[in-house]
Amino acid sequence: MKKLLYSALYYCGGLHLWHWLRRRHVTIVFFHSVLPSDENVLNWKPCRTTIPSNTLRALTSFLSRHYTFVSLEEAVAMLRGDIPAVANAMAFTIDDGYMNTRDVALPVLQEFGITPTVYAVSDNLVAPSAFWFDRLDFVIQQIAAAGETLSFGSLELSLNAAMNSEDLRWACNQVIDSSHEMSEDERARALETFIAHWEQKLNASVAAQPAPDLPSATMNALELAEADRRGLHVGSHTVSHRRLSQLSDDEIVYELRSSREHIQQAVGKPCKHLAYPEGFFDARVSRQTRLEGYDSAVTTQEGTNAPGCDLFELKRAHLSDFGSNAVLWSNMAGLNALWSRLRGD
Numbered sequence: 394m395k396k397l398l399y400s401a402l403y404y405c406g407g408l409h410l411w412h413w414l415r416r417r418h419v420t421i422v423f424f425h426s427v428l429p430s431d432e433n434v435l436n437w438k439p440c441r442t443t444i445p446s447n448t449l450r451a452l453t454s455f456l457s458r459h460y461t462f463v464s465l466e467e468a469v470a471m472l473r474g475d476i477p478a479v480a481n482a483m484a485f486t487i488d489d490g491y492m493n494t495r496d497v498a499l500p501v502l503q504e505f506g507i508t509p510t511v512y513a514v515s516d517n518l519v520a521p522s523a524f525w526f527d528r529l530d531f532v533i534q535q536i537a538a539a540g541e542t543l544s545f546g547s548l549e550l551s552l553n554a555a556m557n558s559e560d561l562r563w564a565c566n567q568v569i570d571s572s573h574e575m576s577e578d579e580r581a582r583a584l585e586t587f588i589a590h591w592e593q594k595l596n597a598s599v600a601a602q603p604a605p606d607l608p609s610a611t612m613n614a615l616e617l618a619e620a621d622r623r624g625l626h627v628g629s630h631t632v633s634h635r636r637l638s639q640l641s642d643d644e645i646v647y648e649l650r651s652s653r654e655h656i657q658q659a660v661g662k663p664c665k666h667l668a669y670p671e672g673f674f675d676a677r678v679s680r681q682t683r684l685e686g687y688d689s690a691v692t693t694q695e696g697t698n699a700p701g702c703d704l705f706e707l708k709r710a711h712l713s714d715f716g717s718n719a720v721l722w723s724n725m726a727g728l729n730a731l732w733s734r735l736r737g738d
């Protein structure tokens with residue numbers, strides 16, 4: 394139904410009109426992982442959404458016909474009114490600081506003259522290790538291959554080898570969703586216990602994959618500095634990727650301040666932009682981010698940004714393979730956010 398509506402709007406010119414009416418809005422695109430299109434070079438394939446490099450090229454090529462690409466710095470300066478706005482400005486941001494951001498995504502984006510911003514987790518600059526969500530993604534696939542039943546809190550799921558990547562992603566999300574109510578410490582402990590148990594039982598883990606493991610490897614300080622020299626701007630995704638709104642005031646200050654210092658040390662440039670891990674933030678978190686001297690912070694809330702908007706609650710559009718240009722453009726133009734609001738989601 395939604396896809397049909399978007400296609401109708403696209404082909405009757407309604408989407409073009411909507412886009413033109415909102416030409417002063419700034420669109421901030423985001424994604425996490427871009428992997429080589431040739432899957433044979435990968436140790437494993439995450440069930441979490443990733444973008445193959447040739448798909449990224451096709452998506453960006455379509456967007457280049459309707460948007461003017463700007464850096465995040467320029468986007469923020471336009472929203473603040475410091476520099477003249479350009480019509481249909483679009484900035485690219487990439488979360489988590491994966492090695493594949495530098496080695497796979499950046500060369501494709503540079504073909505289109507794009508200067509993306511990557512949000513790095515500063516703990517990984519010193520001792521890179523796989524994120525818990527990548528380890529979870531991997532073990533869920535192993536549990537399914539072994540036909541085992543998992544239990545996590547009150548959740549119990551029987552997985553099997555016939556499950557496709559959509560089923561596996563659903564199973565992953567079931568575990569993640571049932572951890573949301575826990576405190577941050579409790580959650581970290583429960584997930585670590587769960588993941589380590591299965592890694593040991595099935596004798597398979599992300600850590601045991603041949604390096605560099607493109608789906609999970611993150612950049613250390615030297616690699617991040619090299620990425621900066623190649624034209625990637627670097628922002629902060631905190632010290633430890635914990636959900637900021639679940640932390641105490643002191644912990645929030647530490648996450649904001651220490652990550653910023655470490656990133657500045659690594660790349661030798663100011664670190665002025667933040668992405669809230671998992672999109673968790675509240676008024677306390679955004680106020681503290683401003684006080685710590687950041688220029689902006691991005692959320693995972695869907696939509697575009699009008700001039701004069703709150704720079705510490707910036708909305709973004711998730712880039713993915715939507716299967717059609719009509720759906721892609723509708724998502725980028727904020728129609729999906731409007732659809733969700735109208736439905737009361």
Ligand SMILES: [Zn+2]
Binds near residue numbers: 488489630634670671
């Ligand atoms: Zn993240």
